[in-house]
Amino acid sequence: MEYFQDLNKLGSLLSEMLSGTLVNIEVWAFTLLFALPLGLLICQMRLSKNKVLIGISKIYIFYFRGTPLMLQLLFMFFGVPLIIGVTFSRELAAILAFILNYAAYFAEIYRGGIQSIPKGQYEAAHVLGLSNRVTFTKIILPQVVKRILPPMGNETITLVKDTALVYAIAMSDLLKEAKIAVLREVSIMPFIIAAVFFLVMTGLLTKLLAYMERKFAYYR
Amino acid sequence: MLKATDIKKNFGKLEVLKGVDLEVNKGDVIAIIGPSGSGKSTFLRCVNLLESVDGGSLEIDGEYLFREEGGKLHFAEPAKKRALRKRLGMVFQDFNLFPHLSVMQNLMLAPMQEENANKGAIEANCRELLRKVGLSSKEKSYPCELSGGQQQRVAIARALALNPEILCFDEPTSALDPELTGEVLAVMKKLASEHMTMVVVTHEMGFAGEVANEVLFMDDGIVVEQGTPAEVLRNPKQQRTRDFMSKLLTV
Numbered sequence: 001m002e003y004f005q006d007l008n009k010l011g012s013l014l015s016e017m018l019s020g021t022l023v024n025i026e027v028w029a030f031t032l033l034f035a036l037p038l039g040l041l042i043c044q045m046r047l048s049k050n051k052v053l054i055g056i057s058k059i060y061i062f063y064f065r066g067t068p069l070m071l072q073l074l075f076m077f078f079g080v081p082l083i084i085g086v087t088f089s090r091e092l093a094a095i096l097a098f099i100l101n102y103a104a105y106f107a108e109i110y111r112g113g114i115q116s117i118p119k120g121q122y123e124a125a126h127v128l129g130l131s132n133r134v135t136f137t138k139i140i141l142p143q144v145v146k147r148i149l150p151p152m153g154n155e156t157i158t159l160v161k162d163t164a165l166v167y168a169i170a171m172s173d174l175l176k177e178a179k180i181a182v183l184r185e186v187s188i189m190p191f192i193i194a195a196v197f198f199l200v201m202t203g204l205l206t207k208l209l210a211y212m213e214r215k216f217a218y219y220r
Numbered sequence: 221m222l223k224a225t226d227i228k229k230n231f232g233k234l235e236v237l238k239g240v241d242l243e244v245n246k247g248d249v250i251a252i253i254g255p256s257g258s259g260k261s262t263f264l265r266c267v268n269l270l271e272s273v274d275g276g277s278l279e280i281d282g283e284y285l286f287r288e289e290g291g292k293l294h295f296a297e298p299a300k301k302r303a304l305r306k307r308l309g310m311v312f313q314d315f316n317l318f319p320h321l322s323v324m325q326n327l328m329l330a331p332m333q334e335e336n337a338n339k340g341a342i343e344a345n346c347r348e349l350l351r352k353v354g355l356s357s358k359e360k361s362y363p364c365e366l367s368g369g370q371q372q373r374v375a376i377a378r379a380l381a382l383n384p385e386i387l388c389f390d391e392p393t394s395a396l397d398p399e400l401t402g403e404v405l406a407v408m409k410k411l412a413s414e415h416m417t418m419v420v421v422t423h424e425m426g427f428a429g430e431v432a433n434e435v436l437f438m439d440d441g442i443v444v445e446q447g448t449p450a451e452v453l454r455n456p457k458q459q460r461t462r463d464f465m466s467k468l469l470t471v
Contacts, residue, residue, distance in 0.1 A: 123270055124316035128330035128382065129306045138329065142320045219319045220364040 013181055013190060020177035021197055024163040026091070027173075031098040031159060038099060039106025046111055057107065064104035070165055073097040077169045094166045102159060109151045113144035146216040153209040160201050174198070221246055221281060221417065222308075222386055226288070227266050228275035229259070236262050238441040239276070244386055247415045251428035251449075254438035255464060260421045261313075263438070264390050267419075268310045269301070280304045280385075309384030313391040315371045317363040323350070323374050324359045327381045342381075349377040353407050369400030373407055387411070389420040425468060429453050437461045 045057040064072065077093035080086075088096065117140055125135040164175040174194050181190035222244040229237040236259045244250060252260045265271045267278060269285070277287035285304050286295045295301065318326050327346040331337060350356050353373040363371050372392055379387055389408070393401035405427050412418060412431045422428060428435055428449060435452040437445045437460075445451075445458045456462045 118316075120312060120314060120316035121318065124312065124318070126270065127268055127305075127308070127310035128378070129302055130330060130333060134333055139318055146320070219362045 013185075014193070016177045016181065017174055017190065017193055017197060020172055020174035021201075023091075023166065023171055023173040024160070025201075027094055027098055027163045027166060028156075028159055030095045031102055031163075032156065034095075034099045035102040035106055038103035040110055042103055042107035043110035043114065046107060047114065061104045061107060064101050065108075069097070069101050069162060070168055072101055073165055073168055090166070090169050090171050094169060094171060098159070098162070102155065105155055106152070109148050109155065110144065112151070113148040114140060116147055117143055146219075149209065149213050149216065153206075153213075156209070157202050157205055160205065161198060164198075222267070223279045224263075224267055224276065225278075226276040227263060227273055227278070229262055229266055229271060230274050236441055237266065240438070240441070240443055242267070242419070242436070242443075244417060244419060246385075246417055248434060249412045249416075249418045249432045250420065250434045250436065251432035252419065252421045252436045252438060253423070253425065253428055253452075253464075254436075254444075258438045259441045260436075260438045261390050264310075264388055264419065264421050268308055268388060269305060270310075280307055306382060307385045309379035309382060309387040311372070311375050311379050311387065311389045311392050314395050315363070315368070315375045317371055317375055317378070319363050321362075322359070323355065323361050323363070323366075326363070326374060327378050330378070331381050346377070346381055349380050350374075352380075352410070353377045354403070367400060368396045369403045372396065372404045376404075376407055376411075386417045386419060389418065389422070391421055391423065393422070393424060425453060437464065439464070 042057050042060060045053040046061070048054060073094060076097040077088065077090065080093070081088065121139055121143070122135065125139050130139070164173060166173050167176045167179075170176075174197055178190040178194035182188060222242070224240065224242040226239045226241060227237050228235070228239055240259070240263050242250070242263075252264065254260045262271060266273050273286065273293065275288050275293070278285045279287070283300070283304060284294075284296055285301055286293055288294075296304065318329070321329065324343075324346060327349065328342055331342045331345070332339065347356070347359070350359060353376055355370060355373055355377070358366060358370065358374070363374070366374065372395075376387075376392075392408070393404050396404065401424070405424065408418070408420070408427070409431055420427075420432070430449075432449055435447065435449050436443050437452055437456070437458075439460050445456060445461045451457075452461065453465065456465055
């Protein structure tokens with residue numbers, strides 16, 4: 001309760017936690033920016049007719065979906081430099097690990113979406129003489145986006161919370177700032193504030209996703 | 221105009237088409253009838269290159285899309301195949317409209333991909349086609365807002381937007397409630413009266429009898445009987461055709 005009596009103290013705590021939050025937002029945004037297209041690329045490989053590409057994509061998805069994200073993160077920061085002799089900054093290691101991990105999930109969500117489009121859509125495009133490129137970009141992809149919004153929404157919300165894992169490679173994110181403050185102040189208030197911050201982020205995201213679903217509700 | 225010779229198609233070990241011939245001349249309206257599983261839809265799909273064929277030849281205006289020589293199939297090169305393919309239009313049983321596009325966008329999408337596409341001219345042409353199928357007021361509607369009959373009429377307009385020489389219909393009224401088939405058949409009759417060349421796979425014997433100038437009866441992967449509607453529908457020579465017709469009458 002002492003926070004409410006000492007507004008300066010509360011202000012400095014909030015600003016620490018806000019700067020931690022920016023780290024989470026940064027990892028979240030860069031992951032989405034790169035994992036969304038990378039996932040589509042892996043999905044295209046998975047759905048191609050080339051056995052080598054299919055094999056690579058299957059191994060990729062098997063590895064990144066089948067091992068803990070925490071392990072991948074630690075490996076990216078501590079393991080990869082030992083192998084290739086280049087050290088990544090904490091931020092870069094974290095963002096790379098998240099991109100590679102989430103692209104695997106996104107690839108499978110895209111695949112589910114693409115495979116759920118009825119064969120008749122491809123046949124109609126074929127008899128209208130549309131090229132493969134036009135068929136994909138103008139017929140298939142727009143319908144896929146609508147269908148995958150709910151599962152993608154799940155993933156983007158999970159990603160907000162997963163960004164707290166960067167704590168494992170000592171990045172000063174919201175969770176780490178909260179824990180430092182808890183130990184320093186001997187108060188659980190910073191944990192409560194951290195929870196509220198996460199809820200605000202996921203709450204805003206939920207709103208945004210609901211808005212996007214409404215945007216696509218003009219057709220069935 | 222179109223000549224299909226000895227078209228063969230297998231699904232695994234099952235021979236669906238055992239060598240089917242079809243010749244379409246300008247202005248023909250050809251109805252293909254027959255029981256379910258007779259291969260009539262598969263044949264039309266083969267002609268539209270929606271199924272891979274296992275034998276036979278297909279030519280449009282004397283140019284080959286594929287031909288069988290010495291037991292091997294030779295296909296036209298992709299660019300030529302696409303160009304020839306575009307002379308055929310196709311209307312499906314379940315419409316296959318693009319649900320995320322408005323009626324007008326459904327019609328305009330394919331013509332707009334052509335080289336030197338003139339948006340104004342295409343738009344005017346598509347409006348005219350919508351008027352022809354009686355859906356002028358539905359330009360901005362989405363397929364989900366239309367009845368089945370209206371959707372099928374949009375699909376017909378969409379196929380016409382590419383100016384096909386031959387329009388193919390694969391059971392165009394089979395997915396429709398009985399009270400909606402009439403409006404689709406009326407549009408098809410109108411096209412026939414304007415001398416549109418059409419190949420129609422159908423269960424609508426009334427339509428076949430009234431509009432077609434030639435009827436093919438298919439069963440078990442072959443053309444059993446072929447002739448004018450009067451011959452095939454009212455006075456069939458083959459026993460299998462007679463059996464089929466009598467079954468229809470008793471139902």
